[in-house]
Amino acid sequence: MxxxxxxxxxxxxxxxxxxxxxxxxxxxxxxxxxxxxxxxxxxxxxxxxxxxxxxxxxxxxxxxxxxxxxxxxxxxxxxxxxxxxxxxxxxxxxxxxxSLQWEKHAIGNQLMATQPYRKIRSQAVWLLWQNQDVVPISSYDTAGSFLILGCNNGSIYYIDVQKFPLRMKDNDLLVTELYRDPTEDAITALSVYLTPKTSDSGNWIEIAYGTSSGTVRVIVQHPETVGSGPQLFQTFSVHRSPVTKIMLSEKHLISVCADNNHVRTWTVTRFRGMISTQPGSTPLTSFKILSLDDVDGHGGCSAGTEIGPYGERDDQQVFIQRVVPDTDKLYVRLSSNGKRVCEVRSVDGMSITAFMVHECEGSSRIGSRPRRYLFSGHSNGSIQMWDLTTAMEIAGKVDIR
Missing domain, CATH: 3.30.710.10 (Potassium Channel Kv1.1; Chain A)
Incomplete structure (x- = not known):
């Protein structure tokens, strides 16, 4: 043959x-x-x-x-x-x-699920599934009671799940267009940041998104401009490949493109918790999170090996790097500047096949803080657990900044 x-x-x-x-x-x-x-x-x-x-x-x-x-x-x-x-x-x-995988995420008492081929499903407690066909979905993010959807025609849609909006004519889920990209490129990555002002004076929403052409944009929804929609805040043309991940946090804007996980970061200036134009977001650094794929891999083999960034938006976030598939090592790197926090090596020498980071709430004791753990899955079926909070505290003492 x-x-x-x-x-x-x-x-x-x-x-x-x-x-x-x-x-x-x-x-x-x-x-x-x-x-x-x-x-x-x-x-x-x-x-x-x-x-x-x-x-x-x-x-x-x-x-x-x-x-x-x-x-x-x-x-x-x-x-x-x-x-x-x-x-x-x-x-x-x-x-x-x-394309067939449902992306499921809980927002309050609602379970939301999206599929890239135009489907959204919503299920409230004790309610039947509600379905809605929209433009093909290429990215999504959640914040508070909002589900934000990025589509391949450049549109950004939103659903306020707390209100569970249904159309009167057919009792179908109501999906509202929030913004349309000026060049109508596919929205390939989304990150939503709710400022402290959101709960006090209406919805002050900041959305960072990346497109299939490599453009990064930040749009802002002010309470007084709810009727006219979000305003374009900043545009960055720094990537040559589609943006695959983006994160807007309290202090940083981080984007990753498809070119070997090329990362670009910016510092974010805020005034009273809200993003500011003076002096505005400034470039911080550029680096790559190299991660080679398995040549003999099959469908679904990438599950459980997402590089991140992991962590709360008001805290220091990290990338998890596995350089080659058959390895017992992981590298933890700061998402803001790429500096290495620590190296994780399997305790029994077995290859690491999957990993994830999880934040655990602190106890009720005074002064107790949330702790961050890294879980690694191995080729022999074992799971190992690593204390990232302690690792970052130790690394901070030797000035990883």
Whole structure:
């Protein structure tokens, strides 16, 4: 088969007794997928009497997967999403699997869930799910009772979950457009910061977002301008690749792009808790959080290895760096300047396969503060727990600033 490995080859498949024909290029544009391995000879093939490659799977579920490989679009309205997601995982079609995943997050007594292919779901306590179709969702963030959605047409939508807004005409979830990017680039990352003024004099909301073109913008919603929408505050054109992560905190603005996790940071000037133009946000530093992917990885292997930033918005935040996949080391770095806080090494020498940071509330004792812990998952199934609060206190004494 490898002797005829040309992108224009026509490949005939027999999936569960149904014939499909497509090009080699269509089947193999997702790296390290089932089809890439199959057509490269890494997986043995079984052929039927006509010479078509036989795959013993459900043909009705394979049809939308093949359509996605052809068009890079998803139209799952009449398909069981859970079953389709299971098939996408089997075939290792990571982009499709990611598109089908529900992103779930709790806001008060509401459970919100979003899917990139235009779906939002909301469930209040003892209430049925409410659904709403919108423009394809490319990013989201939550703050207080607000769910903010970034879409691929450059629009930013919001839902005030505390009010649980429903449209009168059809009892559907009400989603309101908050802002539209001037260049209408896809909103690929969002970060919402609620200032102390929010609870006193209406909603004073600050939103930082990144786009598919690498632009970083900050918009501000003042209580007195609620009717006219947020105002563009600052624009930074510093990335050449799509922005994948962004964080607006009390003291810093941090953005990460797809170019090897290239990080740019700015200091944020505030007056009485609100972002200020005098002297305004100033560039702080530029660095990369290099993290190499596993060559033989499959769909879903990136779960549990998010670099961050982790931490509360009014505290020092950190990145977690795993340089290579098969390693027993993690590096904890300040998100503001990239300086290393500490090195974490597995106590038993086993490779680290996943990690996350969790903030634990302090006890009721006077003077007790929240503590920050790093959890690492390992190739032997064990979980190790690390005290990041102590590590940062020790590092602070030797002046990591």
């Amino acid at each position: 490898s002797n005829t490995a040309r992108s224009g080859d026509i490949i005939h498949l027999n999936v569960g007794g149904k014939r499909f024909s497509t090009s080699r290029q269509t089947l193999t544009w997702v790296p390290d997928s089932f089809f890439s391995s199959l057509l490269s000879g890494r997986i043995s093939t079984l052929k039927d009497e006509t010479g078509a490659i036989f795959i013993d799977r459900d043909p009705s579920l394979f049809a939308p997967i093949l359509n996605f490989l052809r068009t890079k679009e998803l139209h799952p309205r009449s398909i069981n999403v859970q079953m389709l997601m299971h098939e996408a995982e089997f075939y290792g079609i990571t982009p499709l699997d990611n």
